[in-house]
Amino acid sequence: MNLKNHQYFVYIMSSHSGTLYIGMTNSIYRRALEHKSGQIDGFASKYGCTRLVHYESFDDVHRAIGREKELKGWTRAKKIALIESRNHRWADLAEHWGAQLLFAGESVHSK
Numbered sequence: 001m002n003l004k005n006h007q008y009f010v011y012i013m014s015s016h017s018g019t020l021y022i023g024m025t026n027s028i029y030r031r032a033l034e035h036k037s038g039q040i041d042g043f044a045s046k047y048g049c050t051r052l053v054h055y056e057s058f059d060d061v062h063r064a065i066g067r068e069k070e071l072k073g074w075t076r077a078k079k080i081a082l083i084e085s086r087n088h089r090w091a092d093l094a095e096h097w098g099a100q101l102l103f104a105g106e107s108v109h110s111k
Contacts, residue, residue: 008064010056010071012083013049014090020079021049024068028055032094052094054083 009028013021013035021044025031032052034040043049058064071079083090 006059006061008058008061010058010064010067011052012054012071012079013044014051014053014083015048016051017048019047019049020076021047022068022071022079024064028052028057029094029097033098036094036098051090051092053087053090053092055093 006026008024008026009031010022010024011028011031013023013032021035023031023044031040035044035052036050038045038050056067058067071082074082087093
């Protein structure tokens with residue numbers, strides 16, 4: 001199996017109360033939407049981790065797995081510092097992913 005032409009992502013999801021979930025995927029777009037719709041069972045779903053606040057991309061699956069393990073071993077303070085180094089307001093980086101695109105003058109209600 002050739003893993004050289006693939007892309008992998010390590011990501012951090014957050015709940016509105018600040019609970020953090022770290023995961024890895026080969027499709028950050030799909031995975032973020034799965035978290036938002038509650039399709040990911042377990043910790044993330046239980047604690048409402050639906051906001052994508054950080055992600056990193058890798059072209060090597062082993063590097064991505066290593067980074068995921070590294071981040072999971074960090075203290076909460078270090079994870080927060082990482083998030084805030086690139087996303088100081090904790091914006092949901094996937095807030096508009098999956099939303100229907102409209103052309104100028106189109107109404108959401110006409111669809």
